[in-house]
Amino acid sequence: GESVGLHLPTLSVQEGDNSIINCAYSNSASDYFIWYKQESGKGPQFIIDIRSNMDKRQGQRVTVLLNKTVKHLSLQIAATQPGDSAVYFCALDQTGANNLFFGTGTRLTVIP
């Protein structure tokens, strides 16, 4: 089966610094990757996605990097703000499958 892990369960950063959240996966057949943000009492909120034919994708203040060789995914948040404090999950999708595999999550705390 799929295993999805994150390198750190918690991450604390100073407001204004950049944050990097990492995710490792095992199934090389995964071809679509999504980062979700989950605030307390809320459902997972889509942040950014990337397909396996890409190695980098940028959004507003967020960048996702995909290294298929080592099966590693990262989320970079620029100029982290207090509102970025949440749990971040990577999730993997596979063409033909009908479900997402979620990682265990990293709790990001932004220190004002």
Next chain:
Amino acid sequence: EPEVTQTPSHQVTQMGQEVILRCVPISNHLYFYWYRQILGQKVEFLVSFYNNEISEKSEIFDDQFSVERPDGSNFTLKIRSTKLEDSAMYFCASKGIIGNQPQHFGDGTRLSIL
């Protein structure tokens, strides 16, 4: 922005009782999902639903669970005889089309089994 809505936000039920969790997916979406998140743990897939039938289900989704789309807007998860270990957050999600698109999640129903 359209969103997935779930009711109730919190459901407290006696063990052995039936419970129905309700979801209204985004209106033009075709793929529907239920996930579960036990407190402090990761989100786990339960079931996916397309074209009025289950397309995939996990080992968690045993005979005690069922899903239904009774009309054009609602998508429900029923647990027939609840167990203590069913206590969790239950999230509904929907997606517009097949292929690489993100699933959009509701804010969940917290199910507490006593």
